[in-house]
Every structure is written in structure tokens, then in C-alpha cells.
Amino acid sequence: MKVIGLTGGIGMGKSTAANTFRRLHVPVFDADAAVHALQGKGGRAVKPVAQAFPGTVRDGRVVREALRHAVIGNDAAMVRLERIMHPLVRDEERRFLAAARRRGERLVVLDIPLLYETRGEGRTDAVVVVSAPASMQRWRVLRRKGMTEARLAAILARQMPDAQKRRRADHVVYSGLSRHFAQAAIRRLVRSYRA
Ligand SMILES: CC(C)(COP(=O)(O)OP(=O)(O)OC[C@H]1O[C@@H](n2cnc3c(N)ncnc32)[C@H](O)[C@@H]1O)[C@@H](O)C(=O)NCCC(=O)NCCS
Numbered sequence: 184m185k186v187i188g189l190t191g192g193i194g195m196g197k198s199t200a201a202n203t204f205r206r207l208h209v210p211v212f213d214a215d216a217a218v219h220a221l222q223g224k225g226g227r228a229v230k231p232v233a234q235a236f237p238g239t240v241r242d243g244r245v246v247r248e249a250l251r252h253a254v255i256g257n258d259a260a261m262v263r264l265e266r267i268m269h270p271l272v273r274d275e276e277r278r279f280l281a282a283a284r285r286r287g288e289r290l291v292v293l294d295i296p297l298l299y300e301t302r303g304e305g306r307t308d309a310v311v312v313v314s315a316p317a318s319m320q321r322w323r324v325l326r327r328k329g330m331t332e333a334r335l336a337a338i339l340a341r342q343m344p345d346a347q348k349r350r351r352a353d354h355v356v357y358s359g360l361s362r363h364f365a366q367a368a369i370r371r372l373v374r375s376y377r378a
């Protein structure tokens with residue numbers, strides 16, 4: 184089974200690219216979604232987050248706005264949160280890969296925003312980096328509800344610069360041109376990895 188890592192900075196178009204893989208029937212593990220589920224009702228991160236960040240859990244689930252306030256722009260707090268979340272996300276990834284192997288899949292995708300930052304590329308056969316010009320990234324992210332310049336700057340400060348990601352990548356998918364262009368690039372990739 185071939186494992187493709189899919190990564191890219193905030194707002195670069197990772198989720199959109201992941202959806203293109205899904206439409207081509209490639210199973211995708213979504214690390215952001217795993218974080219959400221683990222922090223949701225009954226999730227395994229709820230208890231450790233409540234202990235580390237008092238006041239961020241209500242009705243058995245993490246209140247993400249509260250957690251965001253507690254960690255964004257506070258490096259020590261973000262590191263503490265990552266130490267809780269990353270091992271749990273890794274567990275979910277292992278389960279996903281085991282299930283895919285049992286089903287006899289030939290190709291799967293791991294959609295992980297912090298793939299390089301967490302040295303995850305060793306668990307993949309190739310890495311696809313989704314990229315667009317920085318000005319477009321800013322525009323895409325800043326029009327999201329609740330996003331501010333300060334929040335964006337704090338997140339970017341914790342991510343490997345885009346140019347460095349592109350240099351390390353096996354493939355770069357540009358999401359700054361048209362949807363059609365990015366989709367065609369992904370279709371070609373899937374075809375070659377399935378061959
Ligand atoms: C900080 C939290 C509470 C913010 O939640 P929020 O709903 O606002 O954002 P969401 O989870 O949708 O993330 C949006 C984007 O932010 C970026 N991002 C998220 N966490 C981090 C981080 N620790 N470092 C750098 N960038 C991050 C990613 O590009 C991600 O795609 C949440 O992201 C979280 O719990 N993060 C810690 C776990 C983690 O490291 N996740 C990254 C994937 S494994």
C-alpha cells in the first residue's frame with residue numbers, strides 16, 4: 184500500500200485537495216478532523232485538555248474558542264496542547280492505516296497540516312505540498328469568521344515556511360490558479376501512484 188502525505192500551510196488548499204483525492208476513491212485520513220473528534224463529546228482528549236486548560240471544557244466537550252484563546256499566541260501552552268493531541272492523533276492514524284491495509288487498499292492519503300513540523304514524512308512514500316502565493320493565503324484565511332491578523336501571525340509562526348515545504352516536497356500542487364488546474368494535477372498523481 185502506498186501512503187501519500189498531504190500538507191501545506193493554513194489556507195493553502197489542503198482540505199480542497201483532500202476532497203479531490205476522496206472523489207477519486209482514495210481514502211483520506213484528516214488530522215484536523217481527528218483533533219475535532221478527539222476534543223468532541225466522548226473524545227479521548229477531553230479529560231487531559233480539561234486538566235491542562237481549566238475552563239475550556241463544557242458539557243463533556245472542548246469549547247474550541249476557549250481553547251484557542253488559551254493557546255494561540257502562547258507558545259508554552261500550544262506545546263502543552265500538542266503534547267496531548269499529537270500522540271492521540273497518531274493512534275487514530277495507525278487505526279486508519281491498519282483498516283486500509285485489511286481492506287487491501289493500494290493508495291491512501293494522510294492529510295496532516297504539521298506533517299513536516301512533526302517529522303511525519305518518514306511514514307509516507309511521498310509528500311504532496313499544496314501551495315499558493317502568500318498574498319492569496321492571507322486573503323483566504325482573513326475572510327474566515329473570527330480570524331484576525333494576530334491569530335494568523337501566531338499560527339504562521341508555528342508552521343514551517345511555505346518555501347521550505349516546497350523544497351522538501353516530492354510534488355507541489357498549486358492551488359493559486361484554478362480549481363481545474365489543481366484537480367488535474369492530483370488526478371495525474373493518483374494515476375501514477377496507482378500504476
Ligand atoms: C489550536 C486549536 C484549538 C484551534 O482550533 P480551530 O478550530 O481554530 O482551528 P483548526 O483546528 O480547524 O485548525 C486550522 C489550521 O490551523 C493550523 N494549526 C492548528 N493547530 C496548529 C498548531 N499546533 N501549530 C500550527 N498550526 C496549527 C493548521 O493549519 C490547521 O489546518 C486546534 O487546532 C488544536 O487543538 N490544535 C492542536 C493540535 C494540532 O497540533 N493540530 C494540528 C494537526 S495534527
Ligand SMILES: Nc1ncnc2c1ncn2[C@@H]1O[C@H](COP(=O)(O)OP(=O)(O)OP(=O)(O)O)[C@@H](O)[C@H]1O
Nearest residue numbers: 192193194195196197198199323358360361362365
Ligand atoms: N485550487 C483552488 N482554486 C481556487 N480556490 C481554491 C483552490 N483550493 C482551495 N481554494 C480555496 O482556498 C480556501 C482555503 O482552502 P482549504 O480550506 O482547502 O485550505 P486548507 O489548507 O485546508 O486550510 P486550513 O489549513 O485552515 O485547514 C477555500 O476558500 C477554498 O475554496
